[in-house]
Amino acid sequence: MIFAKVIGTIVSSQKDENLNGKKLLLCKEVDHNGNPLNSYHVAVDAVQAGEGSFVLLSYGSSARMTETTKNSPIDAVIIAIIDNVQMTN
Amino acid sequence: MFLARVEKKIISSQKHDAYKGKIVFAVQPVSPDGTAKGNEWIAIDYVGAGIGDLVICGGAPGVAKNVFGLDLAPIRTLIIAIVDKINYHDIN
Amino acid sequence: MKLGLVVGVVWSTKKVREINWCRMYIVQPISTSGEEIDTPLVVADPKNLAACGDKVIYVTSTDASQAFESGFAPVNASIVELVDKIV
Numbered sequence: 001m002i003f004a005k006v007i008g009t010i011v012s013s014q015k016d017e018n019l020n021g022k023k024l025l026l027c028k029e030v031d032h033n034g035n036p037l038n039s040y041h042v043a044v045d046a047v048q049a050g051e052g053s054f055v056l057l058s059y060g061s062s063a064r065m066t067e068t069t070k071n072s073p074i075d076a077v078i079i080a081i082i083d084n085v086q087m088t089n
Numbered sequence: 090m091f092l093a094r095v096e097k098k099i100i101s102s103q104k105h106d107a108y109k110g111k112i113v114f115a116v117q118p119v120s121p122d123g124t125a126k127g128n129e130w131i132a133i134d135y136v137g138a139g140i141g142d143l144v145i146c147g148g149a150p151g152v153a154k155n156v157f158g159l160d161l162a163p164i165r166t167l168i169i170a171i172v173d174k175i176n177y178h179d180i181n
Numbered sequence: 182m183k184l185g186l187v188v189g190v191v192w193s194t195k196k197v198r199e200i201n202w203c204r205m206y207i208v209q210p211i212s213t214s215g216e217e218i219d220t221p222l223v224v225a226d227p228k229n230l231a232a233c234g235d236k237v238i239y240v241t242s243t244d245a246s247q248a249f250e251s252g253f254a255p256v257n258a259s260i261v262e263l264v265d266k267i268v
Contacts, residue, residue: 001205001222001223001224001225001256001257001258002222002223002257003223032189032207032221046197046255047195047196047197048195056191056193056205056223058255058256058257059257060242060243060257061242061243062242062243062245062246062254062255062256062257063255064255065199065246065253065254065255065256066197066198066199066255067197067198067199068197069255077197077255079196079197079200079255079256080191080193080195080196080197080200080205081193081194081195081196082191082192082193083192083193083194084191084192085189085190085191085192085207086189086190086191086192087188087189087207088188088189088233088234
């Protein structure tokens, strides 16, 4: 899993029918402090995240292992909204 | 699959059910000439390897499931062979 | 599988149902001699094995879901073993 920040939404009308009803969000990868890294991901929202949310994103075949994304042609899903990250020294 | 040398043994008492009764080793991937290459991996022994042995590690998702006959097997790397001898001719 | 050191906790109240009860940690991959390698990653702990400061073994990619009782969880890495000693 990676940390990401939701930076926008994606609207699409012509898509695979398994994607109908799923919210697509544009996310930017960040580190554990919230500093932006260089890559962007388009992820399906499974936790009602909104723009600006600090989220946990799961990618690859594991992304299809939620109730929302089962059998859909996707490879990234938002699995949690992060409240806080605590690091030991 | 990759060639590796068995380096250390990992001892643990609290583990996932699938790991119970299995020996876990830290292996160092090596080139055919024996020089270390890349980072260490953790592998489960399937052939009775010992520390210092040159082995072949591998296993794709789902392999461990069939090998150990488990329902759930969060096992990625298996030691699947002990190497006796490598015959090779390096083109460099 | 790889060796890592638990260096942090990720707190989250809103998670997908499949991993709702599961704790998430930040793990720094290390070598058996203790040197840090690569960058830290987020790892799930479905068996409640670890705490901060522990050395653990984690499994990545497809097999990570297999560490859950259901075998169905959207995670990329899971802790499967708590290391007592390396000999």
